[in-house]
Amino acid sequence: MPDTSCVNIDFSTTPSLARQRDSRYVWHPWVPAEADLSEITLARGAGYRVWDLEGREYIDAASLNSTCGYGHPDLVTAISNQVRRLHGTDLATACHLPAGALAERLASYLPDDLNRTLFVNSGSEGFEAAVFIAAAYWRLRGQSRSRIVSFAKGYHGSTLLTRSLSALPPIEHPITCSLRTCQVELPGSPRQLRAAEALPRLLGAFSEAIDADADDPPMAIVVEPLLNVGGAILLPEGFLAGLRKICDERDILLIIDEVFTGYGRTGKMFAFQFEDVVPDIVVSSKGLAGGYMPITAVTVRDQLHALFADDPILGGLRYGHTTSGHAVACAAALATLDIIEADNLLDRVTRLGRCLLDATEALLDHPNVVDVRGIGFVLAVEMTTAEMAVAVAERAYSNRLLVRQNGSVVLVCPPLIIDEQGLDEVQARLRAAVTG
Numbered sequence: 001m002p003d004t005s006c007v008n009i010d011f012s013t014t015p016s017l018a019r020q021r022d023s024r025y026v027w028h029p030w031v032p033a034e035a036d037l038s039e040i041t042l043a044r045g046a047g048y049r050v051w052d053l054e055g056r057e058y059i060d061a062a063s064l065n066s067t068c069g070y071g072h073p074d075l076v077t078a079i080s081n082q083v084r085r086l087h088g089t090d091l092a093t094a095c096h097l098p099a100g101a102l103a104e105r106l107a108s109y110l111p112d113d114l115n116r117t118l119f120v121n122s123g124s125e126g127f128e129a130a131v132f133i134a135a136a137y138w139r140l141r142g143q144s145r146s147r148i149v150s151f152a153k154g155y156h157g158s159t160l161l162t163r164s165l166s167a168l169p170p171i172e173h174p175i176t177c178s179l180r181t182c183q184v185e186l187p188g189s190p191r192q193l194r195a196a197e198a199l200p201r202l203l204g205a206f207s208e209a210i211d212a213d214a215d216d217p218p219m220a221i222v223v224e225p226l227l228n229v230g231g232a233i234l235l236p237e238g239f240l241a242g243l244r245k246i247c248d249e250r251d252i253l254l255i256i257d258e259v260f261t262g263y264g265r266t267g268k269m270f271a272f273q274f275e276d277v278v279p280d281i282v283v284s285s286k287g288l289a290g291g292y293m294p295i296t297a298v299t300v301r302d303q304l305h306a307l308f309a310d311d312p313i314l315g316g317l318r319y320g321h322t323t324s325g326h327a328v329a330c331a332a333a334l335a336t337l338d339i340i341e342a343d344n345l346l347d348r349v350t351r352l353g354r355c356l357l358d359a360t361e362a363l364l365d366h367p368n369v370v371d372v373r374g375i376g377f378v379l380a381v382e383m384t385t386a387e388m389a390v391a392v393a394e395r396a397y398s399n400r401l402l403v404r405q406n407g408s409v410v411l412v413c414p415p416l417i418i419d420e421q422g423l424d425e426v427q428a429r430l431r432a433a434v435t436g
């Protein structure tokens with residue numbers, strides 16, 4: 001049991017009181033208003049398992065940001081040490097040790113001159129910043145560009161600006177942003193997109209979107225290496241390298257969204273590293289502090305950063321938040337990166353992720369399974385309909401496996417520290433949920 005001696009929460013709360021409080025006072029994001037999530041009120045976690053107030057155990061394969069699982073002693077130590085030493089300072093006022101150490105560490109993982117990092121708190125804020133930086137960059141180069149090219153099924157956040165980068169129905173909103181976007185539809189099903197023949201069609205679609213307004217060349221192309229919220233859709237090999245070439249030829253910034261894929265989720269530190277590309281801006285978040293603290297890194301090339309000295313009003317970046325680069329979040333991120341390295345998590349995710357996918361492919365025999373796809377610890381089972389995916393997710397919950405459901409896709413994303421035994425259990429519970 002957790003040590004609750006100095007925490008001002010009543011841990012003896014009964015499940016029914018917890019349920020009442022939740023359904024009366026908490027507004028859960030992204031779920032129907034009448035949904036009652038309080039059925040599972042989580043009380044504690046250890047490794048890849050969590051327990052609810054009733055003491056039932058679950059495997060967490062739904063937390064998109066879980067790198068080291070729950071209660072990792074190194075994270076607990078790093079966070080508590082930093083809180084005792086210095087919990088934070090506004091980076092607009094002074095610097096602190098964890099921010100510098102973390103920014104340097106990120107530069108060591110990233111190629112070329114991707115050396116300068118702005119820290120913010122959420123992925124959405126990271127994309128607000130990236131788009132702001134891109135627009136300001138062109139202004140500083142004496143050009144007024146207003147357009148972004150992105151995937152219609154991409155997802156880069158839920159703020160006014162970032163939701164306008166994609167066209168997913170659930171994020172459509174009556175208030176619209178004046179940012180001009182041009183969204184590329186996928187030229188084929190997820191299965192077709194994995195084939196080499198999809199590459200020229202996909203790159204052609206991006207070229208067409210760029211050419212759609214010859215008077216207003218895009219300030220940037222914004223893409224995820226795989227479409228997470230869009231349905232865990234893998235893109236053809238060579239896609240990012242092809243986009244980089246297009247961006248170089250047309251003088252357009254390439255912004256890569258590693259919010260979900262960064263820090264080992266796919267088996268590489270960053271998913272764009274499957275290809276030989278250098279983005280202009282990389283936004284990375286979820287796995288960075290493994291869900292222990294909110295933090296997002298917006299990393300840009302040195303030459304891009306240097307231009308901001310010419311900003312006419314400030315001579316620098318006119319963007320940031322009071323908690324940007326929070327010292328405790330930076331310390332948690334450094335501890336997470338230590339664990340990724342010390343436990344060889346990238347190799348393990350590559351190896352075990354392959355086994356997970358191979359074993360799950362057996363489900364393709366089921367008449368309601370349309371596709372099984374994945375890479376590293378991203379596994380998607382696509383059902384014939386969204387209703388079937390909802391039913392599978394509900395049965396998985398009953399089987400004590402927490403999964404995600406987006407449309408017709410059931411998404412399984414276990415913590416990167418999960419072992420073979422844990423993955424066998426994930427397999428068995430998932431299989432029972434799909435076939436049940």
Ligand SMILES: Cc1ncc(COP(=O)(O)O)c(C=O)c1O
Pocket residue numbers: 122123124125155156157158224228229257258259260261285
């Ligand atoms: C690829 C991607 N980009 C951006 C975001 C937005 O991040 P946040 O929810 O932290 O604002 C998400 C969140 O799921 C994401 O998956």
